Amino acid sequence: MTLALAGAGQRRPQPVWLVAAALVPVALMCLPLVYVALRSWQAGPSGIVAELLRERTLMLLLNTVALALGVTLGACLIGVAVAWCVERSDLPGRRWWRIAASLPLAMPAFVASYAWSSVHVAVQSLPGAIFVLTIVVYPLVFLPVAAALRGSLGKGPWETFVTVVLPQAWPALGAGALLVLTHMMAEFGALSLLRVQTFTTAIFQSYELQFDSASAALQSAVLMALCLPAAWGEMRLRQRLHVARAGRGSARRLPPRPLGRMRLPALAGFALLLTLSLGVPFAMLAWWLAVGTSRGAGIADLGPAIAGSLGLALPGAVIVVALALPLAFAAVRHPGPLSRIADRLPYIVHGLPGLVVALALVFLSIRYARPLYQTAFLLFVAYAMLFLPLAQSALRASIELVPPRLEELARGLGRNPFGAFAAVTAPNIMPGVGAALALMVLEIMRELTATLMLAPIGVTTLATEVWSHGNDGQFAAAAPFAALLVLVSALPVYVFTRRSSELYDLQ
Amino acid sequence: MPHLDRRGFLKAGAWAAGSAALARPAIGGAWAAGETLTLYNGQHEKTTRALIDVFSGATGIRVNVRQGSSSQLANQLIEEGDASPADVFYSEESPPLVALANRSMLATLDDDTLKQVPPIYAAKDRTWVCASLRSRVVAYNKAMVSEGEFPASVLGFAAEAWKDRVAYVPTSGALLEQIMAIELLDGRDAALEWLKGLKAHGRLYPTNGAAMKAVEDGEIATALINNYYWFSIAQEVGDANMKSALFYYGHKDPGALISATAAGVLKSSRKQDLARRFVAFMVSEGGQQAIVDSMAEYPVRPGIESTFALKPFDELDPPAIGPADIGDAADALVLIREAGLA
Numbered sequence: 094m095t096l097a098l099a100g101a102g103q104r105r106p107q108p109v110w111l112v113a114a115a116l117v118p119v120a121l122m123c124l125p126l127v128y129v130a131l132r133s134w135q136a137g138p139s140g141i142v143a144e145l146l147r148e149r150t151l152m153l154l155l156n157t158v159a160l161a162l163g164v165t166l167g168a169c170l171i172g173v174a175v176a177w178c179v180e181r182s183d184l185p186g187r188r189w190w191r192i193a194a195s196l197p198l199a200m201p202a203f204v205a206s207y208a209w210s211s212v213h214v215a216v217q218s219l220p221g222a223i224f225v226l227t228i229v230v231y232p233l234v235f236l237p238v239a240a241a242l243r244g245s246l247g248k249g250p251w252e253t254f255v256t257v258v259l260p261q262a263w264p265a266l267g268a269g270a271l272l273v274l275t276h277m278m279a280e281f282g283a284l285s286l287l288r289v290q291t292f293t294t295a296i297f298q299s300y301e302l303q304f305d306s307a308s309a310a311l312q313s314a315v316l317m318a319l320c321l322p323a324a325w326g327e328m329r330l331r332q333r334l335h336v337a338r339a340g341r342g343s344a345r346r347l348p349p350r351p352l353g354r355m356r357l358p359a360l361a362g363f364a365l366l367l368t369l370s371l372g373v374p375f376a377m378l379a380w381w382l383a384v385g386t387s388r389g390a391g392i393a394d395l396g397p398a399i400a401g402s403l404g405l406a407l408p409g410a411v412i413v414v415a416l417a418l419p420l421a422f423a424a425v426r427h428p429g430p431l432s433r434i435a436d437r438l439p440y441i442v443h444g445l446p447g448l449v450v451a452l453a454l455v456f457l458s459i460r461y462a463r464p465l466y467q468t469a470f471l472l473f474v475a476y477a478m479l480f481l482p483l484a485q486s487a488l489r490a491s492i493e494l495v496p497p498r499l500e501e502l503a504r505g506l507g508r509n510p511f512g513a514f515a516a517v518t519a520p521n522i523m524p525g526v527g528a529a530l531a532l533m534v535l536e537i538m539r540e541l542t543a544t545l546m547l548a549p550i551g552v553t554t555l556a557t558e559v560w561s562h563g564n565d566g567q568f569a570a571a572a573p574f575a576a577l578l579v580l581v582s583a584l585p586v587y588v589f590t591r592r593s594s595e596l597y598d599l600q
Numbered sequence: 601m602p603h604l605d606r607r608g609f610l611k612a613g614a615w616a617a618g619s620a621a622l623a624r625p626a627i628g629g630a631w632a633a634g635e636t637l638t639l640y641n642g643q644h645e646k647t648t649r650a651l652i653d654v655f656s657g658a659t660g661i662r663v664n665v666r667q668g669s670s671s672q673l674a675n676q677l678i679e680e681g682d683a684s685p686a687d688v689f690y691s692e693e694s695p696p697l698v699a700l701a702n703r704s705m706l707a708t709l710d711d712d713t714l715k716q717v718p719p720i721y722a723a724k725d726r727t728w729v730c731a732s733l734r735s736r737v738v739a740y741n742k743a744m745v746s747e748g749e750f751p752a753s754v755l756g757f758a759a760e761a762w763k764d765r766v767a768y769v770p771t772s773g774a775l776l777e778q779i780m781a782i783e784l785l786d787g788r789d790a791a792l793e794w795l796k797g798l799k800a801h802g803r804l805y806p807t808n809g810a811a812m813k814a815v816e817d818g819e820i821a822t823a824l825i826n827n828y829y830w831f832s833i834a835q836e837v838g839d840a841n842m843k844s845a846l847f848y849y850g851h852k853d854p855g856a857l858i859s860a861t862a863a864g865v866l867k868s869s870r871k872q873d874l875a876r877r878f879v880a881f882m883v884s885e886g887g888q889q890a891i892v893d894s895m896a897e898y899p900v901r902p903g904i905e906s907t908f909a910l911k912p913f914d915e916l917d918p919p920a921i922g923p924a925d926i927g928d929a930a931d932a933l934v935l936i937r938e939a940g941l942a
Contacts, residue, residue, distance in 0.1 A: 149940050210810075214819045285806040294806075298942055301671045301771040302933050304678055304699045385836050448672070455679040463683055546676055550638060550664045550685070561645045561667060566809055566832030 107427045108510035114419035115435055118481060121416070122438045125445055125478055128453035129317070132310030144311050149295075153312070157291040157319065160222060160284070161277040167227035168273045169266060171366070172234025173259075178359055180242040183349040185356070190363055191239065195590040197370035198232040199582035201539040201556070203282030204575050205229050205370065207563075208377035210286045222287040228370040230276060234269035236590065237490065241265035264331050268486045271327040271440065275320050275482065278444035282541065292316045293446045300448060313449045320444035324437045374579075378572045385569020387562070394558060398574060402538050402554040402581070405469065409476045410533035414526060416477050417484035422514075424485075425492045426500075439481035447542035450478045454547060467549055475543040480536045484529040487589075491525025492518070524592045531589035535582050555581070636662040637874050640677065640686040642670025643731075643861055648690060650894035655881050661874060670696045670773065677866070678703065687869040688878050693773030694730065694862045694923035701727040702928055706864040710876055716883040717900045720922035721860060728864035730923060731882045732897040734826040735916050736778055736857045738847040739812055744821040747847050754824065754855025755782065755790065758797025766802045767811040767823035770941045774808070774826050774859050779932040781854040781921050788935070795939035804941075816844045826859065831896030831908050839909075850917040858918045860900065 136144060144150070178184045179191045202225070209216045209225045216225065241262040259266075281293050292312050299309035352359055382388055417439075424436035442450075454475050458466045465471045495518055503513035541556045548554075553561075555578040562571035641648045645667055652663045666673070666686070674696035677684055691697050700706050706727035714722040714729055721730035738750065738757075745765070751757060757766045769775055783791040803820055805811035812829040814820045830846050849855035863882055865875040881887045888899045896908040936942045 149942075211813075211817060214814075286810065288804060288806060290804075295942075298771050300675050301669065301773075302776065302936065302942055304671075304675055304696075304928075306675070386838065387836055452675065452679055455676055459680050459683045466680075466683070467685060545666075545668045546672070550666050557667070564807075564809065565644045565646045566812075566829070566836055567646070568836060 107423065107429075107432070110511045111419055111423055111427070115423050115432070118416040118420055118477065119435045119438060121474060121477060122442050122481070124457055125442055125450050125453040126317075128456055129310050129313045129445075129449065132307055133314050136307035136311060140307065141311060144308050145315070150312075150315070153290060153292050153295050154315070156219065156289060157278065157293075157316075159219060160226075160289060160291055161274050161319075163219075163223035164226045164230065164277050165270050165274045167223060168231040168234045169270055171227065171231040172269060173238055173262070173266065175231070175235045175363070175366070176239035176242055176262075178352075178363070180239050181350055182352050182359070183356075184352060184359055184363075187349075192587065192590055193367060194363065195232045195236055195586055196583060197229050197367070198236075198535065198589075199579050199586045200229050200371060200374055201282075201575075201578060201582070202226060202229050202280065203286065203539075203541075204378075204559075204579065205374045206283035206286040208374040210288075211377065212373065217286075217288040219289050222284055222289045225287060226277065226280065226283060228366065230273050232586075233272050233276070234266065237265035237269045237486070238262050240490065265490070267327045267330040268489075271323055272483060272486060274323045275440055275443040278316055278320055279446045279479075281446055281448075292319075296446055297448060300452075309449070313445055316444050316446075317441050320441045324440035327440075328433060328437060375576070378576050381568040381572040385567070385572070387567035388569035388572075390567055390570040391558065391562060392573065394553060395573065395577070398553045398555045398558045399577070399581070401548075401552045402556070402578075405472060405476075405544070405548070405552070405554060406534045406537040408469070409473045409537045410530045412473045413477045413480055413533045413537075414484050414488070414529045417481050417488055417529065418526075420481070421485045421488040421492055422518075425489060426497065436485065439478075439485060442478055443480075443482045445478075447475075447479055447540060448546075450475055451543040451546040454478075454543075467547060469549055469552075472544065472547045472549075475547055476533075476537050476540065479540065479543065480533060483532050483536060487529035487532055488522065488525045491522040491528075495521045528589050528592035531585035531592065534585040535589070538582060539578065635660070635871075635874060636664055637871060637878055638664050638666070638685050638687045639878070640666050640668070640673045640689045642668060642673050642689075642691045642693075642696065644692070644895060647732075647891055647895045647897075650890045651882065651887055654886055654890045655878060658881075658886070659877070661878075663878065674699055677705065682868045684866055684868050686866050687871050687875040688863060688865055690731065690861070690863040690882075692861055693777065694728070694860050694926060695773055695776060695929040697728040697862045697864050698723075698923070698926075699928040700864065700866075701725065705867055707867045707869070707872060707875075709865065709879060713876070713880040713883060716880075718902075720924070721900050723864075724924060728862045729879060729883055730860035730862045730900045732861045732888075732891050732895070733858050733900055733913075734774070734828055734860070734897050735848065735911075735918065736774065736855055736859065737825065737827045737830070738822050738849070738855065739815045739825055739830050739844050740822045740847055741815050741818050741820075741844050743843060744818065750847060753853050754778075754849055755786070755794055757822070757824065758794045758801065760801060762822075763801045764803055765821040766798070767805045767814055767820045767825075768798050768802045769805050769808050769811050769825070770936060771806065772808050772825075773929070775824065776929040776932040776936070777859050777926045778824070778854055778857055779935055780926045780929050781857045781919060783931060783935070784921055784925060785854055785919055791932075792935050792938060795935055795941060799939055799941055812844075816842065818843065824855075827910070828896040831910075835896075846911075848911055848916060850915070852917060852919045854919060856916060856918045857921060858898075858916065860923050861897070862923065 175194050179187045179194060184190060206225050215221060279293055281297055284291055284294050292315060296309045296312045299306040420436055423432040454471055458471055499517045500513045503517045508516055539556050541560055544554055545557055555574050558574040559571050559578065648665060656662060670691040670693055677686060677689060677700060701723060708726040709729055714726055717729060779791050782794055805814060808825045808829050811823040811825055812833060815823045816833055827846060830844065834842050863879050865879060869875050883901055888901045888904045891897065892899050892904055892906040896910060898913050
């Protein structure tokens with residue numbers, strides 16, 4: 094095979110090892126779909142129609158869509174503005190702001206919501222929820238867009254930004270927006286605290302009030318259907334706007350654009366953003382500690398909770414990233430209908446709340462894999478179902494940067510397909526792997542519902558302890574666990590930010 | 601034997617992940633030698649922990665706890681079926697236990713255990729027993745409303761006059777029980793009207809704790825909750841600092857309903873004797889004292905004194921409705937759905 098052919102043609106047959114490796118996550122992702130279908134069918138055809146045509150379903154639909162779109166739009170606006178400021182302007186202290194602006198990712202949405210819900214009752218509303226969730230999830234847009242802006246060309250006034258710079262960041266923006274959108278479909282803790290009802294909160298409510306709930310399964314099916322157009326649309330966007338990269342060394346650093354009179358307002362905006370997203374929640378934790386008599390209660394559980402959090406998050410992250418790798422690789426290197434469906438499936442399942450995924454695994458494992466039930470292994474499978482797309486998108490960015498020619502060269506030198514991947518591709522995508530691992534650690538550490546149901550018995554995590562003490566009204570006892578959860582999360586956020594930057598700094 | 605198997609798989613899973621060293625301290629502890637029980641616990645953790653400390657201290661039996669919301673745990677138990685690892689289920693409300701009993705998932709308890717409590721607080725088919733009692737109350741912010749303004753019955757809160765001044769929690773098992781009580785006392789239409797009124801005029805909160813906190817913080821004037829939520833916050837910030845107080849309806853009003861926590865032994869448990877021993881301990885003097893010392897609940901066994909300043913049980917004058925009358929509260933769910941609240 095000649096280099097020219099390899100560079101031009103994408104139609105190489107998929108290697109067997111890749112197909113086999115990609116089948117594992119695909120099979121796993123089908124499990125919750127089967128469970129939801131089985132349980133929904135219990136309602137019977139007429140029951141399904143009756144449930145879907147209820148007035149309440151319309152209310153839930155409107156709320157869910159308004160919230161998801163509102164937060165996605167808000168996160169895109171803030172994310173792009175912040176990314177432009179730290180990458181393209183002469184904002185003072187840009188290097189510092191780049192790290193600081195990604196830190197809100199370390200703040201679990203339920204902690205931020207708890208703080209904000211007590212600031213004023215007006216925050217407990219749909220607009221309030223959109224506001225609170227936007228200021229904690231915008232880094233999911235900011236980080237990929239910042240990375241794309243750093244690597245792209247173009248400068249100049251506003252028109253150039255819109256016509257040249259932004260289009261180059263479209264794929265990154267689309268990927269980030271899709272993550273935020275599907276994330277919001279499955280959000281529960283924050284919305285419950287902010288008193289907004291969506292399909293996900295309704296699903297939790299169904300399981301609170303009901304046993305063997307077919308209506309909860311139906312609501313889950315609707316939720317996945319809502320994720321479909323988003324996952325499909327983002328894929329179309331990516332296909333149409335495939336950004337050609339000429340490999341390393343071609344992008345040139347451009348002089349930053351002066352902010353001029355906007356310098357002070359921009360700085361004030363950054364300070365405000367961090368105060369709102371980090372300052373307010375930390376102030377609340379401090380206040381709890383100051384007034385609560387349960388201060389210090391359960392402090393002996395801190396060690397086991399940290400061990401539990403890390404003991405689940407670290408291996409969990411490795412497993413999820415290992416499952417995501419073949420999917421991302423197949424989607425980039427061997428685009429075709431099958432690899433596209435395999436790549437998109439996890440995004441649909443990503444819209445499912447943790448409770449549904451956990452119950453699906455209870456149902457299936459107890460019947461067909463009983464020895465695995467309530468082992469750490471099964472919980473890792475649940476984490477994969479919940480968080481795979483986050484790992485996929487982090488990996489995809491870095492795989493796209495490795496020219497296929499490199500692999501072909503290795504093949505030409507006598508390596509087999511897997512050998513070529515191991516020798517050439519793997520070392521080059523390490524920044525992406527690092528970013529994916531960090532993001533997974535972050536998500537797994539704050540996961541609550543599936544962990545409560547599926548963790549080996551007796552295992553506690555920082556997140557389960559925050560929930561438990563909060564449930565008992567011991568806010569001061571909960572505060573150290575919540576604070577530690579944020580602080581421990583800051584490390585993977587830092588790693589994630591650094592790795593995302595490295596990706597493009599290498600060019 | 602199943603324990604050995606699960607241990608093996610646990611290790612395998614941890615090994616596969618390449619982090620056996622990290623995972624072991626947290627996971628390995630649960631598998632110490634000696635007799636162990638597995639408890640699925642929906643009751644507040646601090647209460648259950650206090651109970652287990654006394655039980656384990658006296659018997660040497662270890663109790664492993666899976667913590668969760670009572671209904672979610674009941675759903676999990678139903679999905680687990682015969683293969684459930686659980687031996688005992690301790691629920692914050694009685695309906696989840698009745699739901700399991702209706703599915704023939706609970707074993708019968710010893711007569712000696714059931715005899716410890718008044719007959720109204722034990723299942724007629726002997727599958728569950730209540731562990732503690734709570735009163736429905738109206739929590740109110742003292743600066744925003746006074747007791748004189750309250751309607752003659754809790755039914756009166758579902759009215760225009762209380763627009764945005766009453767908090768309710770439709771996901772709470774205790775509210776379901778209150779709906780059942782209204783249906784039993786005043787009929788189905790009254791219960792449905794009440795729910796529709798609450799939906800139109802009241803403010804929905806996700807949890808009882810959040811509703812109580814909203815009253816204490818002055819976000820809303822009143823909340824329909826259980827008595828112990830007030831005591832939990834009072835314990836945290838000090839009685840003297842409380843901006844809210846409790847109003848007890850009495851006169852057999854549905855607003856004065858007594859609800860109960862309850863426990864039962866899973867039929868699928870392979871440790872029936874141990875499990876029954878634990879439930880027997882829950883209603884013993886020692887068990888009851890541990891429960892009422894940790895949480896502002898009433899003992900189910902006569903002759904136990906709470907350390908909290910509870911309104912005396914004799915003065916509550918609740919309606920004559922017990923957990924068996926409420927059952928699994930399925931009727932209440934139908935009403936809640938009809939009212940558009942679920």
